[in-house]
Amino acid sequence: MGSTPAFDGAPANLVHLQNAKGMTASFMDVGATWLSCTLPLDTGRREVLLRSPDMVEHMKQTAYFGTTVGRYANRIDGGRFSINGEEFQLSQNEGNNILHGGKDGFDKRRWTIEHQTETSVTFGLTSKDGDQGFPGNLVARVTFTLSDDNAVEIEYHAECDKTCPVNLTNHAYFNLAGEGSGAKSLEHTLLMHATHYLPTRADLIPVGEWKNLTGTAFDFSTAKTIGRDFLADDDQKLAGGYDHAFIFDAAYCDGKKAAVTLISPDGAVTMAVATTKPAIQFYSGNFLEGTPGASGTYALYDGLALETQFLPDGPNHPEWGEMSGILHAGETYRHSTRYTFSF
Numbered sequence: 001m002g003s004t005p006a007f008d009g010a011p012a013n014l015v016h017l018q019n020a021k022g023m024t025a026s027f028m029d030v031g032a033t034w035l036s037c038t039l040p041l042d043t044g045r046r047e048v049l050l051r052s053p054d055m056v057e058h059m060k061q062t063a064y065f066g067t068t069v070g071r072y073a074n075r076i077d078g079g080r081f082s083i084n085g086e087e088f089q090l091s092q093n094e095g096n097n098i099l100h101g102g103k104d105g106f107d108k109r110r111w112t113i114e115h116q117t118e119t120s121v122t123f124g125l126t127s128k129d130g131d132q133g134f135p136g137n138l139v140a141r142v143t144f145t146l147s148d149d150n151a152v153e154i155e156y157h158a159e160c161d162k163t164c165p166v167n168l169t170n171h172a173y174f175n176l177a178g179e180g181s182g183a184k185s186l187e188h189t190l191l192m193h194a195t196h197y198l199p200t201r202a203d204l205i206p207v208g209e210w211k212n213l214t215g216t217a218f219d220f221s222t223a224k225t226i227g228r229d230f231l232a233d234d235d236q237k238l239a240g241g242y243d244h245a246f247i248f249d250a251a252y253c254d255g256k257k258a259a260v261t262l263i264s265p266d267g268a269v270t271m272a273v274a275t276t277k278p279a280i281q282f283y284s285g286n287f288l289e290g291t292p293g294a295s296g297t298y299a300l301y302d303g304l305a306l307e308t309q310f311l312p313d314g315p316n317h318p319e320w321g322e323m324s325g326i327l328h329a330g331e332t333y334r335h336s337t338r339y340t341f342s343f
Helices: 055-060 234-239 318-324
Strands: 014-018 024-028 033-041 044-047 080-083 086-089 112-116 120-127 138-146 151-160 189-192 194-197 243-248 260-263 270-275 279-283 304-309 332-342
Touching (some): 014 120, 014 138, 024 138, 033 151, 189 279, 234 243, 260 304, 270 304
Antiparallel strands (some): 014 024, 080 086, 112 120, 120 138, 138 151, 151 332, 260 270, 270 332
8 A cells, every 4th residue: 555644644554464375465554454365376376355556545435445344334224323222323424324333434543553473463443432423432453364274364352341332344355256357246156054134225224124035036055156146136126236134044153164155256266254243244346336446447246245244233123132233331242254265
């Protein structure tokens, strides 16, 4: 990202990791952002993440390329929620709703590099009581580790001195055929161990129903290309494609089993996603058109996001239990997501 100043007027600090097999992963302290992920294929090095070409464009983009988003990933209806009868009004940055933490979310903050080795980096951030309207002083940490079995593991840790919604995720966009390859998200093959998905309104706020996905266009229990049933139903047409929360089969939320498997169009790269989170937002890149990218201006479906998380608008749905994403004062938020690449 060069020497161009970031949101706070100082340049970003970059961290480059490499494992014994030659795989690399790069990060920056602005937004605790996963900037790059290169795989040493026999045919040459392949970059599998989308990103902005420079810091100027990174600050303009609204795709959240590779950033750590919070305090609450995804959308909250009207930017409002109540805890113990007290209503909180949040920073509205997508119409009347709040998306990915608000106008000045964690993606725009400079995180502190707290610890660094050749294969890991830990970023820390303190968010004060009232930040974007959220209650409590929150301390968050995100650790990225590049392992010798070609996995990037992301560990999230947070504590807050007041009860507050907390839902941290990473917003990487993947193209396993290679950034700039011209291959589309729709050409990738996807397998997902999910049982339900959340239909939405036109503004992508869930309507509240958990819809059984068996036999629907949202059913990826048998591997299929993303394009096969693309825009085949009203729920997708409303969202311009896949941009929905999928609820995992609980047996696949142990952080070890692959809950999601993604295969590149050329079959050369497979990515397995394991997580302790109960759900994932699968986004097929429906709004990428015209966004400046590392290799040129991105078009629709040039990448896809697989964001492990609690459920969108969870704070307004206490009936969803732990999936509503409320962290109680004195409790510790601890989750992990692991992206393992085979090539």
